[in-house]
Amino acid sequence: MNTRCQNCPLRTRDIFDPMTDREIAFMQKFKSGELEVDAGTTLMMEGSNSPQLYTLLEGMGLRYKSLETGERQVINFILPGDFIGLQAGVMSEMKHSVEATTRMKLCVFDRKMLWTMFRDHPDRAFDLTWLAAVEEHFLGESLAILGHMEGIARIARAFVQLFDRAAALGMIKGAKMPLPYRQQDLADALGLSLVHTNKTLKLLREDGVAVWRDGSLNILDYKRLCSIAQLEADREPMTRPLI
Amino acid sequence: MNTRCQNCPLRTRDIFDPMTDREIAFMQKFKSGELEVDAGTTLMMEGSNSPQLYTLLEGMGLRYKSLETGERQVINFILPGDFIGLQAGVMSEMKHSVEATTRMKLCVFDRKMLWTMFRDHPDRAFDLTWLAAVEEHFLGESLAILGHMEGIARIARAFVQLFDRAAALGMIKGAKMPLPYRQQDLADALGLSLVHTNKTLKLLREDGVAVWRDGSLNILDYKRLCSIAQLEADREPMTRPLI
DNA sequence: CGATCGCTTGAGCTATCTCAACCGGCGTGG
DNA sequence: CCACGCCGGTTGAGATAGCTCAAGCGATCG
Numbered sequence: 001m002n003t004r005c006q007n008c009p010l011r012t013r014d015i016f017d018p019m020t021d022r023e024i025a026f027m028q029k030f031k032s033g034e035l036e037v038d039a040g041t042t043l044m045m046e047g048s049n050s051p052q053l054y055t056l057l058e059g060m061g062l063r064y065k066s067l068e069t070g071e072r073q074v075i076n077f078i079l080p081g082d083f084i085g086l087q088a089g090v091m092s093e094m095k096h097s098v099e100a101t102t103r104m105k106l107c108v109f110d111r112k113m114l115w116t117m118f119r120d121h122p123d124r125a126f127d128l129t130w131l132a133a134v135e136e137h138f139l140g141e142s143l144a145i146l147g148h149m150e151g152i153a154r155i156a157r158a159f160v161q162l163f164d165r166a167a168a169l170g171m172i173k174g175a176k177m178p179l180p181y182r183q184q185d186l187a188d189a190l191g192l193s194l195v196h197t198n199k200t201l202k203l204l205r206e207d208g209v210a211v212w213r214d215g216s217l218n219i220l221d222y223k224r225l226c227s228i229a230q231l232e233a234d235r236e237p238m239t240r241p242l243i
Numbered sequence: 244m245n246t247r248c249q250n251c252p253l254r255t256r257d258i259f260d261p262m263t264d265r266e267i268a269f270m271q272k273f274k275s276g277e278l279e280v281d282a283g284t285t286l287m288m289e290g291s292n293s294p295q296l297y298t299l300l301e302g303m304g305l306r307y308k309s310l311e312t313g314e315r316q317v318i319n320f321i322l323p324g325d326f327i328g329l330q331a332g333v334m335s336e337m338k339h340s341v342e343a344t345t346r347m348k349l350c351v352f353d354r355k356m357l358w359t360m361f362r363d364h365p366d367r368a369f370d371l372t373w374l375a376a377v378e379e380h381f382l383g384e385s386l387a388i389l390g391h392m393e394g395i396a397r398i399a400r401a402f403v404q405l406f407d408r409a410a411a412l413g414m415i416k417g418a419k420m421p422l423p424y425r426q427q428d429l430a431d432a433l434g435l436s437l438v439h440t441n442k443t444l445k446l447l448r449e450d451g452v453a454v455w456r457d458g459s460l461n462i463l464d465y466k467r468l469c470s471i472a473q474l475e476a477d478r479e480p481m482t483r484p485l486i
Numbered sequence: 487c488g489a490t491c492g493c494t495t496g497a498g499c500t501a502t503c504t505c506a507a508c509c510g511g512c513g514t515g516g
Numbered sequence: 517c518c519a520c521g522c523c524g525g526t527t528g529a530g531a532t533a534g535c536t537c538a539a540g541c542g543a544t545c546g
Contacts, residue, residue: 065387068473073387087380090373095380118369122361125368129361130333132375137330137338139382144308144316146389147434150501182524191390196502198526213525230311393533425492439534441494456493 035106043106044085044098051111053085059104060180064188065096074189076138077181079165086132089114102180146191149230151200154190156229159210163219179217204228278349286349287328287341294354296328302347303423307431308339317432319381320424322408329375332357345423389434392473394443397433399472402453406462422460447471 035054037043044050046066061078075096078084088094089111118125145154166177187197204210209225211218219225226233278297280286287293289309299321306318318339321327331337332354361368388397409420430440447453452468454461462468469476 065383067387067391069391071391073383073390075383075386086372087376090369090376091380096383115369118365118372122365122368125365125372126333126358126361129329129368129372129375132372132379133330133333136375136379136382137334139379139386140308140316140318140339142386143318143382143389144310146386147316147431148310148312148314184524188390193503194525195504195527199502202526427492436535437493438495438536442534445494 033108035108037100037104037106039100039102039104041100041104042097043100043104044088044094044096046095046097047093048088049093050085050088053083053089053109053111053114054106055109056080056082056084057105057107059100059102060178061098061100061102061104062181062185062189063096063098072188073191074185076142076189077162077185079162080169080171083131085111086128086135101185151190151192151196152203153228153230154192155186155197155200155204156209156225157231158186158190159212159217159219160222160226160229160231162217163222175220175222176216176218178215179212180215276351278351280343280347280349282343282345282347284343284347285340286343286347287331287337287339289338289340290336291331292336293328293331296326296332296352296354296357297349298352299323299325299327300348300350302343302345303421304341304343304345304347305424305428305432306339306341315431316434317428319385319432320405320428322405323412323414326374328354329371329378344428394433394435394439395446396471396473397435398429398440398443398447399452399468400474401429401433402447402455402460402462403465403469403472403474405460406465418463418465419459419461421458422455423458 034057043054043061056078058080060080061084063075063078065073065075067073078098084098084106085094087096114128117128145157149157162179163172163177166172171177183197183201184194186192187194190197192200201212204225205212207224209219209221209228211220223233277300286297286304301323303323304321304327306321308316308318310316321341327341327349328337330339357371360371388400392400405422406415406420409415414420426440426444427437429435430437433440435443444455447468448455450467452462452464452471454463466476469478
């Protein structure tokens with residue numbers, strides 16, 4: 001089960017290890033404050049250069065790129081524990097935007113802390129690189145999904161992924177998890193049209209596999225969902241690690 | 244134009260800066276040798292844990308993931324200067340495979356050098372994280388391409404991207420660059436079927452936009468190619484940086 | 487000389503898209 | 517308090533980009 005520090009979930013490499021005192025001390029040292037933003041707030045803007053980095057404590061959001069055509073590609077969904085702004089931290093600017101889907105509580109770090117970290121805490125700096133590599137891995141997975149799976153499998157895969165992540169965060173209550181996005185968000189993430197997404201969701205609903213309504217996802221048949229998603233039901237779950 | 248050290252292209256953050264003496268010294272300190280492999284060699288295997296990291300000096304290759312269905316998702320194409328194995332370096336295992344498409348000459352680093360680097364060279368460690376973030380950015384771009392563009396635009400975009408990268412490496416001769424891949428590789432990268440890729444290439448060929456044959460890509464009309472790719476012809480090129 | 491590999495082309499099929507309309511809930515302003 | 521407009525979700529219908537199957541071709545190789 002989830003063992004992260006409720007106060008601020010800075011984590012080491014193994015997501016099932018509890019935080020050590022040293023880590024908590026580290027955390028508090030670099031944390032520069034907390035922030036709450038309303039639903040709909042754009043936290044970071046593509047092309048901007050945010051002086052702040054965040055760890056999400058509560059709420060949900062999404063990362064996306066705006067395309068020349070006015071469409072959006074949702075890169076991924078942001079859940080509690082996720083680190084936001086690494087790109088802005090190491091590159092000159094963000095290459096995607098970050099938006100709060102619900103009200104969010106964030107742990108704020110100053111961008112300068114990155115330098116301090118690299119200078120004085122090489123092990124934590126290493127963790128950060130590791131985090132970037134993991135992110136890269138997940139993007140590669142997404143690429144494979146968009147490139148090679150049909151609509152229903154993409155949606156099933158997204159549900160499994162979100163469910164596993166939520167499970168690792170202890171957010172599941174009776175096979176239900178909060179999923180406060182719009183169908184359009186999911187469509188933009190999976191490269192499907194809104195209409196097709198809607199019709200496919202209906203299929204899953206009527207087949208008694210998964211019901212997503214009113215901001216809440218209810219998995220009725222995890223095993224079948226996995227099979228639609230072309231996944232073993234007893235694989236190691238695809239959770240996203242926390243730093 | 245390209246100013247990278249011909250001997251081994253370890254680079255700093257701005258890809259147009261020449262290498263400093265200090266960087267060259269650094270390079271030589273960590274380099275543990277050179278390696279040549281034949282075309283077709285699998286350099287790294289998904290799930291394996293390579294003790295070595297590489298920088299590609301000569302030749303070309305590709306990164307790919309194998310899917311449950313037996314298909315392949317090509318993550319990207321590897322050109323000279325690219326760093327190979329960061330994932331294996333910081334994670335416990337590679338999440339994709341790396342294959343040599345042509346004969347390759349590689350600069351070899353020992354995995355342990357990563358630790359040394361993080362401990363003693365925080366600035367270089369920072370560069371590495373930056374590199375990972377850039378990689379993440381490019382994957383995000385690819386995601387958007389697969390998610391939202393139709394076949395011909397995807398192919399055009401891939402050509403522009405490869406052409407820009409080749410240009411930065413000084414590999415262009417009279418609008419021609421080496422592109423020693425199979426149509427199947429491109430199809431696997433773009434999430435298209437081989438047949439459709441083939442027919443689309445024919446279109447571009449007959450329209451006098453770009454001709455790809457015998458391992459060599461000839462851009463006849465860069466401007467039109469960009470427009471098909473939904474790109475401004477005078478945008479900042481999408482080159483991939485070197486470390 | 488047969489086998490294999492990469493490329494090419496035709497034909498029919500379908501997953502997915504676009505367009506268009508409608509519905510219920512909610513917030514706002516008259 | 518009602519009416520209107522907007523937003524997110526839902527559904528139908530027709531159009532099409534891209535898929536699969538299948539066959540053929542030239543080059544290379546043992």
